[in-house]
Amino acid sequence: xxxxxxxxxxxxxxxxWLIGCATAxxxxxxxxxxxxxxxxxxxxxxxxxxDRLDQDETQKVCTEYKAKAPPKDVAxxxxxxxxxxxxxxxxxxYTGDWKNGERIAQEGRGMQYSDDPKGPVGANCxxxxxxxxxxxxxxxxxxxxxxFGKVRGYNDDTRKYAYGKIYNAEAYNACSNMPRFGHMKxxxxxxxxxxxxxxxxxxxxxxx
Amino acid sequence: MKTSRGxxxxxxxxxxxxxxxxxxxxxQSNTADEIAKYRAALQDGNPxxxxxxRGEAMWKEPRGPAKVSLAKxxxxxxxxxxxxAYAQMPRYFADADRVMDLETRIVWCMVKLQGYTEADxxxxxxxxxxxxxxxxxxxxxxxxxxxxxxxxxxPQSHPKEREAYALGEKMFYFxxxxxxxxxxxxxxxxxxxxxxxxxPNLTNKAGAQxxxxxxxxxxxSQGELRSFQWRLNDCFRQQxxxxxxxxxxxxxxxxxxxxxxxxxAAFDAPAIKR
Numbered sequence: 222x223x224x225x226x227x228x229x230x231x232x233x234x235x236x237x238w239l240i241g242c243a244t245a246x247x248x249x250x251x252x253x254x255x256x257x258x259x260x261x262x263x264x265x266x267x268x269x270x271x272d273r274l275d276q277d278e279t280q281k282v283c284t285e286y287k288a289k290a291p292p293k294d295v296a297x298x299x300x301x302x303x304x305x306x307x308x309x310x311x312x313x314x315y316t317g318d319w320k321n322g323e324r325i326a327q328e329g330r331g332m333q334y335s336d337d338p339k340g341p342v343g344a345n346c347x348x349x350x351x352x353x354x355x356x357x358x359x360x361x362x363x364x365x366x367x368x369f370g371k372v373r374g375y376n377d378d379t380r381k382y383a384y385g386k387i388y389n390a391e392a393y394n395a396c397s398n399m400p401r402f403g404h405m406k407x408x409x410x411x412x413x414x415x416x417x418x419x420x421x422x423x424x425x426x427x428x429x
Numbered sequence: 430m431k432t433s434r435g436x437x438x439x440x441x442x443x444x445x446x447x448x449x450x451x452x453x454x455x456x457q458s459n460t461a462d463e464i465a466k467y468r469a470a471l472q473d474g475n476p477x478x479x480x481x482x483r484g485e486a487m488w489k490e491p492r493g494p495a496k497v498s499l500a501k502x503x504x505x506x507x508x509x510x511x512x513x514a515y516a517q518m519p520r521y522f523a524d525a526d527r528v529m530d531l532e533t534r535i536v537w538c539m540v541k542l543q544g545y546t547e548a549d550x551x552x553x554x555x556x557x558x559x560x561x562x563x564x565x566x567x568x569x570x571x572x573x574x575x576x577x578x579x580x581x582x583x584p585q586s587h588p589k590e591r592e593a594y595a596l597g598e599k600m601f602y603f604x605x606x607x608x609x610x611x612x613x614x615x616x617x618x619x620x621x622x623x624x625x626x627x628x629p630n631l632t633n634k635a636g637a638q639x640x641x642x643x644x645x646x647x648x649x650s651q652g653e654l655r656s657f658q659w660r661l662n663d664c665f666r667q668q669x670x671x672x673x674x675x676x677x678x679x680x681x682x683x684x685x686x687x688x689x690x691x692x693x694a695a696f697d698a699p700a701i702k703r
Contacts, residue, residue: 251595251596258678262674262677262678262680263672263674263677264671265671266671269672273606273670274605274606280604283609287602288614332607333669334672357625359624360626362628400607405608405609
């Protein structure tokens with residue numbers, strides 16, 4: 222919009238410039254105003270402070286692309302930035318206890334202002350993914366993960382990928398719907414390992 | 430969650446239903462069929478009528494410091510016209526020089542006509558079953574019921590109405606919080622679910638129409654009539670955002686975006702939902 226306005230003024234159509242620029246705010250101006258109005262429209266409550274409306278670079282860029290996949294170069298930049306932010310386990314082990322993992326995958330509480338800040342924090346994987354076949358109440362926003370380990374192989378590459386994906390999904394798929402559980406400190410390293418076990422342990426119901 | 434005595438039976442029935450499902454281990458398609466049957470059964474007799482009746486009585490009753498009724502409240506179609514008004518809201522009101530949704534306009538009328546303070550008119554916007562009734566939800570039930578069957582025709586002629594839509598669209602895609610969620614995370618694709626709950630796709634016309642025209646709604650699981658302001662408020666809670674302020678500018682902008690997208694469809698609420 223600004224560029225077009227300048228072009229118009231250059232060719233001397235001053236009237237069009239005035240009309241065009243006086244009435245329609247640019248897309249960037251609308252975005253900035255929307256963020257400003259958002260800030261003024263929320264109250265801090267419980268554990269959810271107003272800082273949750275401060276977008277980081279990834280959130281800002283993904284907002285701009287309105288839930289659509291960004292162009293390849295933009296996507297690669299987001300993925301590279303986020304990959305560099307993953308904190309891998311110091312002991313080099315990516316997996317834990319699948320039984321704990323199942324509990325974490327079921328747990329929907331955590332991080333909402335209505336939740337006890339000292340209470341349990343889960344990943345609520347079943348909200349979006351099919352995992353253990355015994356659980357019929359699963360959502361479909363994400364792909365089914367039934368037989369994840371069986372299909373991908375019970376090896377370190379699969380486990381490292383699962384750990385990284387849960388820690389920071391934006392490192393693998395820019396503007397993914399999936400939260401960055403490790404990066405945003407929603408889950409601990411131990412919890413992520415337990416979820417990796419749920420996905421990649423041959424004994425886990427996910428792979429039975 | 431607090432439980433209202435009057436609706437324990439309904440909730441118990443639902444719990445028993447869920448247990449029955451798990452026990453018999455239906456396949457996924459059977460589960461969906463059974464839930465569809467449960468939803469169909471809900472349509473017989475909607476307790477929202479109780480809120481509508483209470484709201485209508487209160488609307489016509491002299492109340493507040495000025496002891497006048499809301500009968501002269503202008504909801505956009507002229508003072509006293511309730512029929513069809515909600516199908517054209519949110520809209521620009523010249524007397525307030527801003528775009529208002531229904532709830533904000535009711536607050537305006539309570540202040541200007543009935544003499545309430547702004548704070549008094551805004552307090553307790555969302556009830557809690559029999560434990561705590563909210564006048565606002567009763568007013569909303571009454572006014573919206575007077576638009577049942579009316580075609581949605583939310584105006585976009587005033588520049589401030591167009592600005593509200595444009596800002597609301599931006600807010601719909603605003604990603605933030607600990608989980609990176611925006612509205613589109615859950616409401617951006619067809620045929621998606623959270624657990625077993627179907628999610629409307631609000632980014633296409635048919636999805637926006639079906640969802641918007643069925644709010645407000647009586648929520649069986651909560652024993653409460655829920656307004657659109659509540660719907661937005663509770664979505665943001667689940668998004669892990671801070672609390673959306675009742676009647677805030679963002680709430681009106683988002684409502685404008687969604688209501689305009691529903692234009693052309695017949696309004697069909699208060700509805701009844703799980």
